Amino acid sequence: MELRTVFVAAAACLIVLTLGYLYRLVTGPTIFDRILGLSGFGTSTTIILTLMGCAYGRLDMFVDIALGYALLNFVGVLAAARYFERARG
Amino acid sequence: MSGLLNALFLALLVILAVAAVRVRDLVGAVLALSAYGLVLALTWAGMGAVDVAFTEAVVGAGASTVFFLATLLRTVRTEQVRLPRARAASLAAVFLLGGLLFLATHEFPSWGDPASPPSVHVSPRYLRLGYAETGAPNIVTAVLADYRGYDTLVETVVIFTAALACWVLLGRPKA
Structure with a gap:
């Protein structure tokens, strides 16, 4: 079996597994479940991106995007946390 | 894959x-x-x-x-606001339009087709002469900031106006 197939299959499995995070994000009883869901979802997308980089043979380029994603995900969660600090306080 | x-x-x-x-x-x-x-x-x-x-x-x-x-x-x-219930006529119109658009996608050139009209019109010239004419090592930058300079300039004006409107609406301190 070609190594590329393994990477694509792993990425596909991870995409299916993000449905768990999505469930928390959409239904989540409290807002903190939603924030955690988004955070976990963002972490999965960084891994999916690096796997795609391995599959397409352009890991150097995709690692840069993955790093940018991780930063942006952090910014999003930070903004949500700040929202609650202001809204409650 | x-x-x-x-x-x-x-x-x-x-x-x-x-x-x-x-x-x-x-x-x-x-x-x-x-x-x-x-x-x-x-x-x-x-x-x-x-x-x-x-x-x-x-x-x-x-x-x-x-x-x-x-x-x-x-x-x-x-x-x-509560979303109003979709009426049958508007629902049918939406699905009809969506179906027509979906049918129209078959007319598109396939993805990455080197013979598609955008690929044969000006792109070869940009790729051939872009570095010599603009000096930008990245071809996307050369096209955006040089060949489509006016387009990008007016886009920046639009974004600036939008930012200004947001600041006027939201950014004022509460009286």
Whole structure:
């Protein structure tokens, strides 16, 4: 079996597994479940991106995007946390 | 094989779009929209459009989330209006138009086709003479900032106006 197939299959499995995070994000009883869901979802997308980089043979380029994603995900969660600090306080 | 990943991404996009519309808690809807931006950027990255993917991730997943949350902080958090029930006629019109657009996609050149009209019109000239004429080592930068300089300039004006309008509406200190 070609190594590329393994990477694509792993990425596909991870995409299916993000449905768990999505469930928390959409239904989540409290807002903190939603924030955690988004955070976990963002972490999965960084891994999916690096796997795609391995599959397409352009890991150097995709690692840069993955790093940018991780930063942006952090910014999003930070903004949500700040929202609650202001809204409650 | 990349078709499998693309199909999964598009399925996720549909789920997230429906979720962003249906969730009643607006903070939850904003977070769903942020996840939508992430998946859309993944789709672009899978097609090799790295610049577009970066822009989509920064704007769709980063900046718009922060702006939406800032707006919610100054307004209310729960949705006030109830969505009216869709009427049969409007539903039929939507599906008809969607079906027509779907049929029209078959007229598109296939993805990455070197003989498609955009690829044979001006792109070869840009690729051949871009570095000599502009001096920009990145061809995307050369096209955006030089060949389409006026277009980009007016785009910047539009974005500046939008930022100004947001500042006027939201940024004033409370009296």
